[in-house]
Ligand SMILES: Nc1ncnc2c1ncn2[C@@H]1O[C@H](COP(=O)(O)OP(=O)(O)O)[C@@H](O)[C@H]1O
């Protein structure tokens with residue numbers, strides 16, 4: 378693959394000071410995320426909830442592609458399985474919606490792991506095609522008459538909006554936002570831990586050089602399927618959080634176009650750079666609207682042009698901007 | 714694991730000191746054969762590597778040296794013969810178990826994890842001597858801490874040993890070729906191998922670097938007690954540090970014995986005159 382992350386010399390050299398810049402911006406960003414519902418309308422709060430949902434799904438793809446070097450255009454399938462696991466359990470099983478989140482993770486982990494096994498024989502574009510096949514098959518599987526009793530067929534399922542627990546004086550939208558934020562942050566922390574540990578390094582070793590990885594005693598098959606499983610599990614949780622926030626699941630909400638959008642979000646955020654997931658998510662959630670406001674009739678074309686702009690001007694995505702900003706700030710400080 | 718230096722003066726094939734003491738060899742290559750598209754790359758190759766020796770593996774380009782290394786690290790599976798490490802067949806083991814069994818290696822064309830730092834490359838070298846699982850790693854259980862501490866210690870020691878401390882945090886792709894080769898060596902040492910396979914470690918190095926490499930290899934054997942199988946075109950290096958030499962040509966063993974014996978062996982001389990020797 379070509380879109381491999383590059384550890385830059387500058388970030389490695391400057392050591393402590395770059396740590397301060399990074400920490401300060403992280404804390405600021407976190408503060409904004411926590412305070413946002415206080416200033417926003419319910420609709421905007423809902424939109425930012427969805428932003429977090431897609432950011433989490435992009436993060437999951439980033440672990441798979443950025444981490445282990447495997448392409449996937451099938452993430453929408455895992456997203457759908459997570460969403461349906463949640464909706465079906467709530468509607469037909471009477472399960473508490475919070476409990477459906479770990480269940481969605483488990484179901485998707487198993488699905489992803491099992492899918493990862495045959496995928497071991499494939500790499501590069503062939504793997505992309507195989508996962509694409511999964512994505513195109515999923516909406517039709519969800520429509521199958523055989524499952525209709527549970528899935529609601531083409532109509533899908535509507536669930537009810539959960540209220541804030543313990544009589545907290547916040548609106549349901551605000552509650553769902555904080556719930557999603559808590560899960561997203563926990564997943565983000567877990568993913569960061571993963572990639573900076575023995576398991577994550579084994580995955581990155583496979584991405585960089587499979588033969589050398591195997592000579593270092595890394596079980597290539599195990600870690601490749603594990604990456605698929607973990608990525609699918611996180612995507613599933615994102616799907617379930619999305620289903621809770623939207624209170625509706627239907628097959629056509631999870632077409633391969635969602636997979637493409639997540640892939641685009643990963644590239645725009647910076648492949649292999651986890652913080653970029655939120656920037657990538659913002660791109661796929663808001664930029665189509667921006668494109669539409671520029672030209673109603675040609676919104677698709679405008680969106681396309683914007684994508685091309687990103688590819689040519691900042692090929693390494695949001696990561697490139699972040700590194701540029703960091704270098705600028707440090708440069709100023711250094712000369713002052 | 715200190716052993717007497719090889720001071721062979723005889724021109725006859727000799728057995729190593731440890732074999733003379735009746736010890737079993739560390740590595741046994743027995744009648745190994747492998748073909749690619751019907752063409753034999755190795756034919757009936759047999760030799761032993763005794764504990765604590767530096768064994769040189771020489772031969773013209775295409776002789777099958779790298780192919781033999783690839784059989785030893787299970788990248789290829791020989792179609793015939795067997796390979797035993799401490800009496801256990803490595804062919805019965807899954808590929809990823811080879812490192813834990815004690816076989817470490819470097820590659821002819823440096824095969825590092827190029828986007829990762831020097832330290833991470835060496836940490837990955839320590840994969841097989843540590844344990845862990847994805848859950849502990851994600852939620853920072855104590856198992857993760859123990860593993861990371863161990864790997865940090867290994868990386869620090871090895872960077873110290875190989876003078877890599879100043880470049881520890883740099884991505885390996887930013888380093889000069891000679892330094893990259895040292896990182897690859899460090900990565901192989903991190904798995905605490907019993908035997909280290911070095912595939913043309915002097916390739917691309919200048920005269921001084923080759924000299925330093927020679928004494929480094931001897932230090933690895935003497936201080937770390939690691940047995941070494943060395944593929945090298947640089948005859949000066951092989952002849953000065955090897956205890957024994959095995960010569961291959963067209964996939965067959967041509968000669969075996971002390972460096973002096975092999976160097977003067979008529980078959981070897983002919984093979985090298987017939988090809989452009991370095
Ligand atoms: N994967 C492979 N496919 C086909 N031929 C191979 C393969 N690996 C090695 N060979 C052949 O085996 C022979 C020995 O090659 P090699 O072991 O690389 O020689 P060297 O002694 O120079 O390291 C060569 O003829 C080479 O073409």
Ligand SMILES: [Mg+2]
Nearest residue numbers: 778779780821
């Ligand atoms: Mg070779």
